[in-house]
Amino acid sequence: EAQVTQNPRYLITVTGKKLTVTCSQNMNHEYMSWYRQDPGLGLRQIYYSMNVEVTDKGDVPEGYKVSRKEKRNFPLILESPSPNQTSLYFCASSPTSGQGIGEETQYFGPGTRLLVL
C-alpha cells in the first residue's frame, strides 16, 4: 500500500531533551516536507527537500533540523525542544516535475502529536 508513515504518533517530552520524529514513504517520491499544524494558524511549512541531500527552509524552520540521506526517509530533529514546539506535525511527499511540485498532489502522513513540558 502506498503510504507515508510517521513515528511516533504521540510523544510527550521535556524541555531540552533531543528528539527525532521519523518519516518514511514508499512511493519513490523525490519531494518531502514537514509541516506543523496549530489552532488558528493552519499548516505552516518547516522544511522541505526536493531530493536526496537537498533541503531548504520553509516558513518556520527555527528550532528544527532535517536531513535527507535516503530518498524514502526525511526525519525531523528537535535538538532542544521548547514548549512552543508543542504541536501536531505532518510529513508529506510528492513526485516532482520540471516545474517542481507545482501541479503535484501531496501525500500526507497520519501526524505526530508532540507535547513539550
Add this chain to the structure above:
Amino acid sequence: GNSVTQMEGPVTLSEEAFLTINCTYTATGYPSLFWYVQYPGEGLQLLLKATKADDKGSNKGFEATYRKETTSFHLEKGSVQVSDSAVYFCALSERNRGSTLGRLYFGRGTQLTVWP
C-alpha cells in the same frame, strides 16, 4: 509574497444544505490551487485541484473554479452530508519561480460540521 486567505470558521450546516467556503490567494507567479480535507484524527488528503486559470476541479460532489481575475478558488457543494464534516484547507503552490518551487502555502483551515 504568496499567501492564502480562507473564510473563518466554524461552519455549521444541516444535511442537504448548500456549502461555500471562500478562498482567495496572493501569488507572484503562476500558482496551482488545491483543496485538502482533514477528517478527524487523520492526515490531510487531496480533495481537488486546478492548475491553471478557468480550470474547474471536482471530486465527491465538491467543485472549485480557478478565477484569476478575482484571485479566488471557492469551494462549493450543492448538498452536504454528515460525512463531509471535516476541516478544509485551501493551498497554493507555484511553478516556474526558482527558489519557491518547493513551497506550499496553506490557508488556516475551515471547520465544517454537518448535522443530520
